[in-house]
Amino acid sequence: MAINKLLKDRRLYVIFCITLIAVMGVASITPALPKISETLNLSKTQIGLLISAFTFPGIFLTPVAGILADRIGRKTILIPSLFVFALAGFAIFYFHDFYWMIILRIIQGVGAASLGSLNSTLIGDIYKGKSLPEAMGYNSSVLSLSTATYPLIGGIMAGFAWHYPFVLPLLAIPVGIFVIFGIKEPVIDKPSNFKQYLKDISTNILKKEVVAIFILGTLTFIILYGAFLTYLPFLLRQEFELDAPQIGVFLTLSSLTSAIVATQVGKLTWKYGSVFLLKTAFFLYLLVNIIIPNISNMYVFILPIMVFGIAMALNIPSLQTTLAKLAPNNQRGAFMSLNGMVIRLGQTLGPMIIGIGYAIDGLEGAYYLGAIIAILGIVVSFTMLKEEKIQKKRTEN
Secondary structure (H helix, E strand, O other), rough: OOOOHOOOOOOHHHHHHHHHHHOOHHOOHHHHHHHHHHHHHOOOHHHHHHHHHHHHHHHHHHHHHHHHHHHHOHHHHHHHHHHHHHHHHHHOOOOOOHHHHHHHHHHHHHHOOOEEEEEEEEHHHHHOHHHHHHHHHHHHHHHHHHHHHHHHHHHHHHHHHHHHHHHHHHHHEEEEEEHHHHHOOOOOOOOOHHHHHHHHHHOOOOOHHHHHHHHHHHHHHHHHHHHHOOOHHHHHHHHHOHHHHHHHHHHHHHHHHHHHHHHOOHHHHHHHOOOHHHHHHHHHHHHHHHHHHHHHOOOHHHHHHHHHHHHHHHHHHHHHHHHHHHHHHHHHHHHHHHHHHHHHHHHHHHHHHHHHHHHHHHHHHHHHHHHHHHHHHHHHHHHOOOHHHHHHHHHHH
16 A cells, blocks of 8 residues: 555555544543642642543453454444543543542553554554554654643643643543444454463463563553653643743644654664664663753753653653564453553552652652662663564564
């Protein structure tokens, strides 16, 4: 399928829409967190629960959703998930009691659990040959641009009132309708022996390289959702007295940097290998977490935010590429769902773990703990991953 024909394929735009919803749940409300904290008189630790409550269900439900999608169909899981996401998320616009906000965020997280893995699963179902990496690349671009745009949109909306960003989940309703009418249920080969299928998966995911990727994925999202998305808005507010729209601009700058650099990751991977890029990314995380609490000039602060964006651009595609190459062809869907689970684990643990550093020594403690997490990533990447083994897997596949 030629590139111009690929971009005319309506099914690809359905997948793009699912991707847009998948990343909305956190990125759109992050700039509003300081204002929510002030308005509802919540501590920074409490406000972090709005992130953790949303990501927590995915720890358990993402792999279940992946397996169920293999058994009963992709659309059967996707459509109700989108509607649950929309209704629970929008309900927070009206429910301003913190207890109910947490309950609704958990329900919204149930709806979101399948979205981040089934979008890439659909691409694998529909596109083959040269069209597959092209479609994956376009979807990755949509992901980067959405993470760049949502903080800006959420920040502007929060500038009017803290609860305005919770209108955005309603967009999942037309996306659900788009899925119903815009894409046919893919025809997939179900495992002939489900028990053997599960046994093979359990054996393969315990291989050292696979475990390393899962660990690095968890550490990545502890840093992203803890040090960056949860505590960076408070640092910007405290040190530079920025309001929600201005905080959104800073977060958007990181994502835009990531989107630009990500377009070159293919060339960098070909030249240096995915494992080298992973090691580089964690060194950059270490650098950023050490520098951020020691900057007093707002304009100098732009530099580590852009470096963080570069690190994310090197890291996420490299994790996904390495895992996809390590996974047997008939288990790749399950592997990606399990990867979604460890990502959710990192998203959930991030605000809580980095919150320990904050409780000990304020914002400095939060970022120095982030630096320790980055060091753990460096150790794992050097001791558990070897470029030669990854290359061998690539050749075998």
